[in-house]
Amino acid sequence: MTRDDVVEVLLGCLSVLAQEEPDRFKLDLSEETILFGYDAGLDSLGLVMLLLSVEEALHARHGVSVPLMDERALSQRHSPFRTVRTLTDYIIANFG
C-alpha cells in the first residue's frame, strides 16, 4: 500500500460523503483539505462516517486492517484528523 493508494482511498471516500450530503460538505478535494478541527469541513459525526468508510475501503482494496478510531489515533500530539495529508501520514507511518 503506497502513499498514493491511501490518498486515493481518502479522496474517494470524501467525495462519496460530499455527494451524499452536498449541503453539508463543501470540500475542495486535495491533500490540503481540512477534515476536522478549527474551521473544519466535517463535524464529529461526519468524521466518524469518513473514518469508518476509509477503514472499510482500505480493508476491501488493500486487505489491511487500519483502526483509525482507537486510543492511539486519538492520543497523538498532533491530531491525524486535521487534513487529508495528516491522516495519510498517520496511516502510512503506522500501517504502511
Add this chain to the structure above:
Amino acid sequence: MPIGWLLDRMASWEDVEAVIWRAEPVSYEQLLGRARQWRVRLAEDGVGEGHIVALEGGLSPDICALLIALIQHRAVIVPLGPVSDRNRFDFLQIAQGQHVYAFDAGGAVKVSHRPCSPPTGLLRELIARGEPGLVLFTSGSSGNPKAVVHSLERLLWKFQKPRARLRTAGLFRLDHIAGFDSIFYALSSGGTLIVVENYQPDEMCRAIEHHAANHLTATPTFLRLLLGSGACWRHDLSSLQLVTYGSEVMPEATLHVLRKAMPNARFIQKYGLTELGSPRSRSKDSDSAWIKIVDGDFEARVVNGTLQIRTRSSMLGYLNAPDPFTADGWFDTGDAVETDGEYIRILGRKSEVINVGGEKVYPAEVENVLLEMPNVKDVIVRGEPNQILGNIVSAAVSVLEPETAESLGSRMRKFCKGRLARYKIPVKVEVVTDAQYGDRFKKQRAQKG
C-alpha cells in the same frame, strides 16, 4: 378451594369447545373431567398440596387440564420453555422444583422427582398462605434470567369479571406471561383456544381459516413473518376481528400492511411484563402505537420518561434478584415512553438507548424506518462503542435479494435522509443471512461490547 369461581364457570359451559389441538376439539366438560383424573394421579405420584411442580411441553388439552388440577392442588407451577439442559438445571434449582412433568411431542408424560429441602423465602410464604403460585423466568436480554414469583390467586383475580367470548389462535407459551394470560382469559370467558404448535406462518393461517378464529395473539416479529412469508395472502383470514400483539414495539410500517391482509381486524397493542401481567389497554386507533391503560386494577405513571406501574396482580418478587418495587409499591418497568394526555407510546427499553455524542437514539424508531426500505426483510439496530462519539448506531439487516453492505448502506443513507435525524441514521451496516431471533421470537438486541 382456589379458583372455585373459575371451575364453576367452566362447568357451566359444558360442551363449548375449550381447546382445539391437532384439529381435535375438547369441550369444557371433557377438560374438567381430565382435570379430575389429574388430581387423582397427582396424589398417586406423591405430589402434595403446596408442592413445587415444573411443567415441560407445549400447550395441549392434557397440559391445560393438569394446569387446572395443579392450581386446585395449591401447587406452585414452574413452566419450562425449550431451554438448554444447563438452564433447565439452573431454573429447577432456583425455583426449588420438587417434581417435573415433562410431555413429549406425542403427548406422553414422564414424571421425575427431585430431592429438595423445604422451600424458602417467597415460596415458603406463598405456600404457607395456601395460595397456588407460578414461577416464570424473564427472557434475560439484559443479564441473567430472573425468576418471578406470582400468586395465582392474585394474578387470576382480574379474570373474575367475564369478558367477550373469543376463538383465539396462538402459540400459547406456558413459560411466557402473555401465553398464560391468553389461556386464562379464554378459560374464564368460555372462549376457545386454537393451539398452533410451531412457528410456521402457514400453520397459523391454516388454523385461523379452518377453525374460524376471530382473535389472533402474536408478537410483532411473528406477524411480520406472516407478511414476509406471504402466508397471510394464501389463506382467508377474514374471520379475524381482533389481533393483539405485544412484547416488542410494532414497526408502524408493518401495521399498515397487516391491516390490508386482515381487513376485518382491529389491532391492539398489549403491554405486558412478566412481573406484572398484562393490563387491559386501548389503542388510539388501529394504526397507532399509542395506547391507554384502561384497566381499573392497574395504575400507571411516568417518572423521568420511564413508565411505572402499580397493580394488585403484580408478582410477589424475584427469587434471585433484589426487590425492585419502590417503597409505595410502584414497579419501574424500565420502558421509556412518550405521553400524549392519557395515551402513552413505548419507545423501547431504557437500557437499549444508544447515546450518540449525547443524543439519544431508540433502536425501535430506527428499525421502523429501515423496515420501510425496499429489499429489507428484517433489521436489528444496536449501539457499538466508539472512541469519538461514545457510541455509534449500527444496523444488521437481513435482505430479501442478495445485496452488498456498501450498496445497502448507500441506499439507506439516502432513504433515511428527511425521515430520521442525522445522528440516528446507522453509520455501520452489516448484511446478515439469518435474522437473529431469540427463542421467544423477540429480537436479540444485546449491545455489542
